Amino acid sequence: MSLTRRDVLVWGAGSAAALSLSGLPAFATATDDAVMAFTGGADTMDGGITLTAPEIAENGNTVPIEVDAPGAVSIAVYATGNPLPGVATFNFGALAGSRSGSTRIRLAKTQEVVAVAKMEDGTFRKASATVKVTIGGCGG
Numbered sequence: 158m159s160l161t162r163r164d165v166l167v168w169g170a171g172s173a174a175a176l177s178l179s180g181l182p183a184f185a186t187a188t189d190d191a192v193m194a195f196t197g198g199a200d201t202m203d204g205g206i207t208l209t210a211p212e213i214a215e216n217g218n219t220v221p222i223e224v225d226a227p228g229a230v231s232i233a234v235y236a237t238g239n240p241l242p243g244v245a246t247f248n249f250g251a252l253a254g255s256r257s258g259s260t261r262i263r264l265a266k267t268q269e270v271v272a273v274a275k276m277e278d279g280t281f282r283k284a285s286a287t288v289k290v291t292i293g294g295c296g297g
Contacts, residue, residue, distance in 0.1 A: 188235050188242040192273055195233045196281045201273055205282035206232070208272040217264040217290040225257035226274035226282060232258060238268030264290045 192201070206226040214220040224232050224247065234245040247258035262270070271285045 188237045188271065191235055191242050192233075192271070195273055195275070199279075199281055201281040201283040203283055205276065206272055206274045206284045208234075208270065208284040208286050210270050210286040210288050212287075213289045213291065214264065216292050217266070218292075219261045220264050220288060220290070221259065221261050222270060223257065223259040224272045224274070224284075225255070226272075226276070227256055228277050229256040229274040229282075230277055231275045232256070233273050234262070235271045235273070236262060236264055236268055237271060239263075239265050244270075264288060266290055 206224065206229070209223040209225075211220065222234065222245075224234060226232055230249060232247045232249075233243065234247075235242040236244050244262045245258070245260050249256050256274075264270075267287070267289045269285050269287050271283065274282045276282060
């Protein structure tokens with residue numbers, strides 16, 4: 158097989174495009190960074206927290222969610238596919254009757270919603286749910 162100058166230019170342009178795209182930050186990385194900032198780099202364990210979200214949201218502008226984590230000091234909620242993943246943080250005092258919260262969030266597209274709870278003993282618990290969005294809420 159002989160390579161022409163045109164073939165080399167096409168291969169070079171394709172390689173340059175692939176390398177430039179690999180340097181773009183991904184939303185999952187932004188979510189991982191946000192979770193890392195919340196936990197201070199500590200490991201998260203599954204269980205001990207309940208995240209309730211609809212399987213299908215007809216409109217991404219208003220998606221109801223609920224989180225519940227008995228014994229939590231703080232609960233952070235992230236949407237992995239949004240441009241800014243952090244969507245809510247609930248903080249609880251020592252006299253809080255229940256360690257739960259509910260709100261409506263905005264989702265750009267079908268994505269995973271992740272809740273991370275900081276427990277009174279300093280450990281972190283995590284739960285996630287996938288929400289299918291039929292009409293995006295962040296300009297989509």
